[in-house]
Amino acid sequence: MRTIDVNLAERSYRVLVGRGLLERIDTVGEFAEAVCGRQVLAVSDKKVYELYGKALEGGAKKAMAEFLGWSVFEAGEEHKTVETLTRVWDDLVKSGMDRNGVIVALGGGVVGDMAGFAAATYLRGVDFIQIPTTLLAMVDSSVGGKTGVDHPLGKNLIGAFHQPKAVLADLDLLKTLPRREVMGGLAEVIKAAILADEWLFALLEARGPELVQDVELLEEAVARAISIKAEIVGLDEKEGGPRALLNLGHTFGHAVETASGYGRYIHGEAVAMGLIFSAKLADAVGVAEKKSVERIIDLINAWGYPNRPTDIPGRKIKEAILHDKKTKSGLPRWVLPLEIGRARWGCRVNEDAVDALINEGLKN
Ligand SMILES: NC(=O)c1ccc[n+]([C@@H]2O[C@H](COP(=O)([O-])OP(=O)(O)OC[C@H]3O[C@@H](n4cnc5c(N)ncnc54)[C@H](O)[C@@H]3O)[C@@H](O)[C@H]2O)c1
Numbered sequence: 264m265r266t267i268d269v270n271l272a273e274r275s276y277r278v279l280v281g282r283g284l285l286e287r288i289d290t291v292g293e294f295a296e297a298v299c300g301r302q303v304l305a306v307s308d309k310k311v312y313e314l315y316g317k318a319l320e321g322g323a324k325k326a327m328a329e330f331l332g333w334s335v336f337e338a339g340e341e342h343k344t345v346e347t348l349t350r351v352w353d354d355l356v357k358s359g360m361d362r363n364g365v366i367v368a369l370g371g372g373v374v375g376d377m378a379g380f381a382a383a384t385y386l387r388g389v390d391f392i393q394i395p396t397t398l399l400a401m402v403d404s405s406v407g408g409k410t411g412v413d414h415p416l417g418k419n420l421i422g423a424f425h426q427p428k429a430v431l432a433d434l435d436l437l438k439t440l441p442r443r444e445v446m447g448g449l450a451e452v453i454k455a456a457i458l459a460d461e462w463l464f465a466l467l468e469a470r471g472p473e474l475v476q477d478v479e480l481l482e483e484a485v486a487r488a489i490s491i492k493a494e495i496v497g498l499d500e501k502e503g504g505p506r507a508l509l510n511l512g513h514t515f516g517h518a519v520e521t522a523s524g525y526g527r528y529i530h531g532e533a534v535a536m537g538l539i540f541s542a543k544l545a546d547a548v549g550v551a552e553k554k555s556v557e558r559i560i561d562l563i564n565a566w567g568y569p570n571r572p573t574d575i576p577g578r579k580i581k582e583a584i585l586h587d588k589k590t591k592s593g594l595p596r597w598v599l600p601l602e603i604g605r606a607r608w609g610c611r612v613n614e615d616a617v618d619a620l621i622n623e624g625l626k627n
């Protein structure tokens with residue numbers, strides 16, 4: 264098992280990465296100490312609840328928590344809404360949880376974001392624990408304290424920063440995760456490697472996506488990706504500066520998600536396209552080392568991520584880039600890889616270079 268500390272003064276917490284954590288959760292100190300003698304309400308989606316709900320409930324009871332019950336909703340991004348959140352709030356109010364209670368999020372990023380926001384807002388804020396069950400949630404969404412729901416006009420527009428008290432990433436839970444979701448999560452691991460870990464990138468090149476079958480390597484890769492996020496979040500909790508690095512591949516990726524209609528690509532697939540785009544853009548404006556650009560493009564192509572949509576007009580993608588909530592004063596700021604393991608955030612890039620790449624990509 265690995266532990267990674269997220270250092271945020273009085274909001275610091277620990278991320279555990281290992282196997283078998285859920286089945287012996289009553290003996291896992293970070294969980295047991297946080298819930299012992301306290302009221303607990305668990306939040307999940309239907310799929311995850313059916314797979315792992317019993318184990319969590321049993322473990323919480325064994326850890327001597329006062330288990331109040333569950334708030335469970337339909338799985339899927341389309342349910343990450345204010346309406347669903349209202350039902351979670353209802354369940355909390357009806358459960359009678361007091362300010363000393365703890366919310367436990369058991370699920371992927373949708374569950375974690377929503378449970379976290381419920382925790383940030385119920386009684387002006389209660390503690391919560393993340394038990395991520397997707398690879399994406401383990402390496403990305405469960406760490407860093409961004410919580411929230413979508414608005415009909417855009418993703419994640421309603422939310423709050425609220426750090427969990429602990430994150431428990433049990434790699435055994437990934438055995439039931441569909442391959443497409445595993446690949447989506449791996450795109451965020453590739454992102455982390457490009458940002459700050461040459462060694463991890465070389466490991467991904469050498470082993471390919473089948474690396475997830477090797478538990479030791481999977482643990483290493485997940486722990487490294489989390490460490491990179493933890494370090495960046497520790498420097499800049501609320502994204503005033505370097506936290507923007509974590510958006511590598513996301514300006515273009517989000518635009519593809521928006522322009523193609525949510526649901527066509529999962530987030531990680533759009534990010535994979537965005538990573539290629541950012542590498543090509545960095546090359547086009549001459550800030551990136553050539554060999555690194557080639558390695559990024561080759562790795563992502565070799566892993567079989569979907570190609571960029573050819574049936575969406577470039578104009579729609581451009582529009583979506585300009586409307587991204589992170590686009591300051593109408594001009595996108597790009598995160599560009601300089602070489603494997605090093606990137607630059609906040610880059611203003613010549614619009615012609617962006618347009619040329621958008622149009623080039625949509626032709627082939
Ligand atoms: N807060 C952040 O910093 C942050 C960062 C990145 C992404 N996100 C958010 O995360 C969300 C995406 O998260 P996600 O990719 O985990 O999607 P998700 O939560 O929708 O999960 C994907 C699917 O996998 C199922 N599932 C989850 N765990 C499973 C398991 N162990 N076995 C079988 N099926 C399982 C779910 O029921 C769902 O159908 C988006 O809403 C995104 O905005 C947040």
Ligand SMILES: [Zn+2]
Nearest residue numbers: 403451530534
């Ligand atoms: Zn992402």
